[in-house]
Amino acid sequence: MQNHPHLTYLDIVSKGKELNSFLLSFFPNSKKIYVKGNYPGLKVPFREIKVSKNEREGSTLPSFFYAYDTSGSYTDPSEGVEIGKGLFPLRAEWIKQRADTEFYEGRFKGNGQIAAKQKEPAFKNGYLDPSSRMPLRAKKGKGVSQMYYAKRGIITPEMEFVAIRENLGRKDFSLRQGQGPLYRQHTGQAWGTSIPEEITPEFVRKEVAAGRAIIPSNINHPELEPMIIGRNFRVKINANIGNSAISSSMSEEVAKLLWAILWGADTVMDLSTGKNIPQIRELIIRSSPVPIGTVPIYEALEKVGGVPEELSWEIYRDTLIEQAEQGVDYFTIHAGVLLRYIPYTINRLCGIVSRGGSIMAKWCLAHHQENFLYTHFDEICEILKTYDVSVSLGDGLRPGAIADANDKAQLSELFTLGELTKKAWDHDVQVMIEGPGHIPMQLIKENMDLELKHCFEAPFYTLGPLTTDIAPGYDHITSAIGAAMIGWFGCSMLCYVTPKEHLGLPNLDDVKTGVIAYKIAAHAADLAKGFPGAQLHDNFLSDARFQFRWEDQFNLSLDPLTARQFHDENLPQPAAKNAHFCSMCGPKFCSMKITEEVLSYAKKNNLTPEDALEEGMKEKAEEFKKIKNIYI
């Protein structure tokens, strides 16, 4: 949506030392704050939104709201961030303290041409030199994955970090429950799981140990601010970036990364398939406070000139190791596309629409052999566990059209992903399961339920799903519907879909529109699950709206400048920011203004809700008792 002055990549890339203030300017009255943890030096970032004095009487309401913040140091003016410089490696000390890793000469033998020489990234002409850094790996016999620690009862700083992060607003919320409408929250429907009132580091540990949640955090990505993906936590969203052979350059991709995390992407996948894949990835990882995912088969395919038949396990294995050494936090691996499932796709309307899935299908058929990702899965896990790379088991046979939803090809693969989940867990490798795609609404829950059952509650990570195929150009909307629903039903992370889906590579506007559509879906899902404290954001915003605190309403919204711009199209005068009406209804027809008068009358006459019962409502009282209490 071009609802802000159209931004170009250069607008971000060229900011230099002004980058922080430029990015923060999209969130007026916001500032970065940190909440300290118990682990020495551990501090968890939030975005504090200052609001003006609340006019609701008799309340002692806070004048700020804490928002979950995925934007890293880029919105902290006290940090000197600059594109190309890389971020401060906040986890480096945590990893070092565990004393179970070692630096070594990386292999980087692919076409990446990156040679690791030293422990810290070096700079060339003032900018990060991707060929300088030496990778870390687990010492022989040591486990370094969060799941490894979790199973052994160890609470890592990463776990404490995500516990504090997830608890956002809850303590305040819990303390004030029942103190007026601002602290109400509806009872959720969490479909058989139960989300605790407070998320403790121990709860995080238990969930990771059980495989119900993952903390993607490669030991070679120390710049990461840890986050958690699991259905007992906030629903997360992923943004895909990456160039293709047709379009996009290196700095464009970093600009997209910053833009995506500014608006709220929890993880970012670099799906580059064009030139310079390793160089782009190095820059992205060193610049990213969020986990970075990749689909290694893309780079492997580039290495063999784009001919799937030429792929081999050895080429793929090298690619995995090189990417793990760079610091990729999770890999999508299409190990469930089995030779015997491919014929199921013949009578589909849209065949195989996963790029990785179609590559592996072609390889399988050409060689008359089983998928090498499946046959070498144990070796893959050996690599992943050495760096704590999480595996995202790809849905290579996901439906690419409503007509193909929940068919045999899709579900056969899902069962195999369950089998692979168990294998990965045996190696203490963290696992999530990828899901579709295109599903009509009535079949969405079946997807979620089958995943939970057959993949043993490993976190589900879906692309949308799109609920109809008829609106190319608007697939962020067709899919936000499905994403909100599957998030409610238990999906842990929603992969965004931009307006460009099916049509072309997203630009900055598309990235922003996609991220915001998915922040909406994820938050709607949190509300529906009854995630404690989630409704506080809605309540704060609606409270500002009802009290005509226009500036607060804008500032509390997901996209303050757009909200303000829409308001100002008709009423640009500064005085209108205090007006008790807007251009939608005008002053005489403003229901909120009239309600103010109604409430003032009620107050003057000491009218209470109980009065309603006395004036003839008694016969309805019995009916109300049958309706379940809707307030906590």
Place this chain on the structure above:
Amino acid sequence: MQNHPHLTYLDIVSKGKELNSFLLSFFPNSKKIYVKGNYPGLKVPFREIKVSKNEREGSTLPSFFYAYDTSGSYTDPSEGVEIGKGLFPLRAEWIKQRADTEFYEGRFKGNGQIAAKQKEPAFKNGYLDPSSRMPLRAKKGKGVSQMYYAKRGIITPEMEFVAIRENLGRKDFSLRQGQGPLYRQHTGQAWGTSIPEEITPEFVRKEVAAGRAIIPSNINHPELEPMIIGRNFRVKINANIGNSAISSSMSEEVAKLLWAILWGADTVMDLSTGKNIPQIRELIIRSSPVPIGTVPIYEALEKVGGVPEELSWEIYRDTLIEQAEQGVDYFTIHAGVLLRYIPYTINRLCGIVSRGGSIMAKWCLAHHQENFLYTHFDEICEILKTYDVSVSLGDGLRPGAIADANDKAQLSELFTLGELTKKAWDHDVQVMIEGPGHIPMQLIKENMDLELKHCFEAPFYTLGPLTTDIAPGYDHITSAIGAAMIGWFGCSMLCYVTPKEHLGLPNLDDVKTGVIAYKIAAHAADLAKGFPGAQLHDNFLSDARFQFRWEDQFNLSLDPLTARQFHDENLPQPAAKNAHFCSMCGPKFCSMKITEEVLSYAKKNNLTPEDALEEGMKEKAEEFKKIKNIYI
């Protein structure tokens, strides 16, 4: 979304005789066609989208797709439409044939200053003179509502018209079921109702007689192309237009009307609250092929200078009659806002957010009297039945924030709306029930179920609902999620929400974005309910996508020019329209291209889906049997 050259009101208003071709130009390869009915002269419009030859082998596939068409003669180049001229009164003859109505000297005693003098609209300086037309009313003792006829077993031309309209694509679909993937449709979940394979005029009659569906069709709106609202029919959408005291002019509102129906609005509400309400309305009704709804209390309030306390039954009654004489097809009437419910809103986060609701609440409190819309409801029905104006029972106490959803104020009013439904039906007045508003996902179904139960299955008509409050500027998305869900659960019509909701009056871009978001929601709901033939549209589009028929993919989409523009941003060359890839993945990584090769291999080797079973899938076969068959 400003994804097309930014259009102004003048772009539409100034087209003159070029209006048809201008509007049709938004749908390349489309033309208006008509399907004839049995009633003499009855013809039902569709938009035929021509597609190129389908490359799927062995099929005899049609080279066209019929789309439901709400745009009236404005997209028929053989009709000479022009803004200000009014439309051809296609129903005039049908109404005349029934011989139960009479022309009379209208009252128009309000501030509208419209005097009706003759039976046909007259022209002044070549344009429609709103002061010229003489209204129709039922002859004494005669019933003229569609419900009146339906209950007496009479099938009207209106009923036949909507039956043909609703059957769109079904016959073709039914005939070809099982003939390959293009004619598959998933089994729907219709929540206890059953939608027949074919919609006959008799089925329409039964549904209208039972009150489960309405055909809003004032006898003074002969220009109307009839449509039906009920949960056994396609889910419909409404677009709100109308000026406010702050913004917008008369021609702007007609431009918004045309723009809304071009993109697919099934009905349009004129919510004008500023100057010249009757003049704007007259122009809108004479120009509208879709039912027009209003909230008469707005005009009544203007008559008393905007002071709710000054309202009276008499002023309101006169307004109702004047608007009925003009041809308004349905009125929103907030008769369920009872004095005793008002105290329930005191402890809400957002009080009363319905304009009509807040006006009536203020009146009730100021006079210490029961709502005059409630106490005079029988007299209201007497007026409505005289013209066949449907009543949309307003939800004046709907929640305006997530925090207030499903509360006592809202549900108390709902029960009263049920009581009023019965009353209206006693007068053969067609009824629908308005619903919220702001509801978190887990409470949406409860809304629908309570409505069906307490309002006896009268059609539900909801505003969204928004599933979160945190995204002003994107409320078309927050609400499309809720709208799709409640449409699936049984809601018959979805009132759109534009990106400007809560912020200002929508402009043309906002109207289009709102309509398309809601077309998506309504269609997703049709798919989920299993409306026969609904999936054909998805299948046609996905088929074109899979075969790289780019032009067809664009033309079959809800917004062809935007889809094309998005594609062309990176690949503008004409040759790219035949390319077997796009800029998203580039040629080497195009899954669909690789799948083509996979399928070609499978064909060469006579691989069938059964082969999958033989190669080790037998152990999975039992599991598959447990999954319900997903194809019809």
